[in-house]
Amino acid sequence: MNCYDCAPGHGTTAAVAICRNCGAALCHQHARSAPQTVVRVQGVGKSTLPETARRIMCTICRGAQPA
Numbered sequence: 001m002n003c004y005d006c007a008p009g010h011g012t013t014a015a016v017a018i019c020r021n022c023g024a025a026l027c028h029q030h031a032r033s034a035p036q037t038v039v040r041v042q043g044v045g046k047s048t049l050p051e052t053a054r055r056i057m058c059t060i061c062r063g064a065q066p067a
Contacts (some may be wrong), residue, residue, distance in 0.1 A: 003027035005058060021061040032062040 004024040006013040015025035035052035057065070 001025045003030055005030040017056040019058040019061055020055045021057055024058050026056070026058055030059055032057050032059060034062060034065070 001015045002012040003015050003026055006027055006029075013027040013029070016028050017026045017031045018024070019026060019031075034055050034057060036055045038049040038051075038053050039046050040049065
């Protein structure tokens, strides 16, 4: 599978990840990592884990996320 963002004019680059939001294949250059809080149902409420998980997004989806 090749990087979706590299395809239009830069040739083909092997993908190393998939965007969590849109599903586009991404190379190392176009993949962006962001922290994600992990929340689990605990009894009648929710509990937040102390460590954050990693989510991979493309540059377009990462730019669309609120700051």
